[in-house]
Amino acid sequence: MKKLLMLLAAxxxxxTPVLAEETAQDVVVPVRILPQxxxxxxxxxxxxxxEGALAVLPADILTRAELVRMSDESCQWIVTIxxxxxxxxxxxxxxxxxxxxxxxxxxxxxxxxxxILERWELARGVEALWPLEDKLLxxxxxxxxxxxGLPMDGDMPQGEALVKAMAAVGVTSAGEYEIGYGxxxxxxxxxxxxxxxxxxxxxxxxxxxVNLDAVTGEIYLIEPDAEGNG
Numbered sequence: 615m616k617k618l619l620m621l622l623a624a625x626x627x628x629x630t631p632v633l634a635e636e637t638a639q640d641v642v643v644p645v646r647i648l649p650q651x652x653x654x655x656x657x658x659x660x661x662x663x664x665e666g667a668l669a670v671l672p673a674d675i676l677t678r679a680e681l682v683r684m685s686d687e688s689c690q691w692i693v694t695i696x697x698x699x700x701x702x703x704x705x706x707x708x709x710x711x712x713x714x715x716x717x718x719x720x721x722x723x724x725x726x727x728x729x730i731l732e733r734w735e736l737a738r739g740v741e742a743l744w745p746l747e748d749k750l751l752x753x754x755x756x757x758x759x760x761x762x763g764l765p766m767d768g769d770m771p772q773g774e775a776l777v778k779a780m781a782a783v784g785v786t787s788a789g790e791y792e793i794g795y796g797x798x799x800x801x802x803x804x805x806x807x808x809x810x811x812x813x814x815x816x817x818x819x820x821x822x823x824v825n826l827d828a829v830t831g832e833i834y835l836i837e838p839d840a841e842g843n844g
Contacts, residue, residue, distance in 0.1 A: 644682040660691035664707035763799035779812035779824035
């Protein structure tokens with residue numbers, strides 16, 4: 615019996631990576647925003663479908679919708695609805711752009727769609743290490759007011775931002791870390807240069823994060839700070 619149990623345990627351990635890989639492969643997430651085409655559901659119809667999926671529609675809402683190509687090559691409308699009376703409750707409804715079928719509905723009472731982030735991280739890995747384009751897409755689709763963007767003319771390149779961030783936290787070798795980047799857009803008219811985020815990661819855990827001016831290199835934020843606050 616003991617040998618049989620050991621055999622079963624070994625078999626389960628051998629199967630675990632395969633099962634995890636299949637689960638990740640099965641997750642369907644957006645890959646890019648599409649232009650409207652005549653053969654796909656129009657935005658107004660998608661929003662009507664999404665609002666109809668809610669048990670109660672708040673009186674004062676902000677609604678955003680984007681037509682996207684998914685990782686399985688299907689097309690969906692991603693409709694986000696935020697309750698402006700409390701700025702926290704939100705709903706995200708995915709609508710099939712060909713049939714009008716409601717595919718998924720995610721909710722949040724903290725102003726952030728954690729269930730969607732979990733799906734994206736299962737498919738693409740930890741958020742801090744996503745390419746800039748993926749962070750921009752996620753932000754565009756699921757936040758009330760997007761903040762992530764792409765570098766502008768006049769911004770320092772990623773490599774220079776990394777060197778300045780390393781100096782700020784006393785890191786002498788970037789090879790000890792997985793490095794992730796984010797770009798926070800400038801305020802105002804969108805024409806103002808923004809802020810580089812540089813993440814120093816080990817085993818999917820943040821060791822340091824540094825925010826610095828994308829032009830001057832001025833350090834705005836270090837996490838954890840000198841008191842160890844992350």
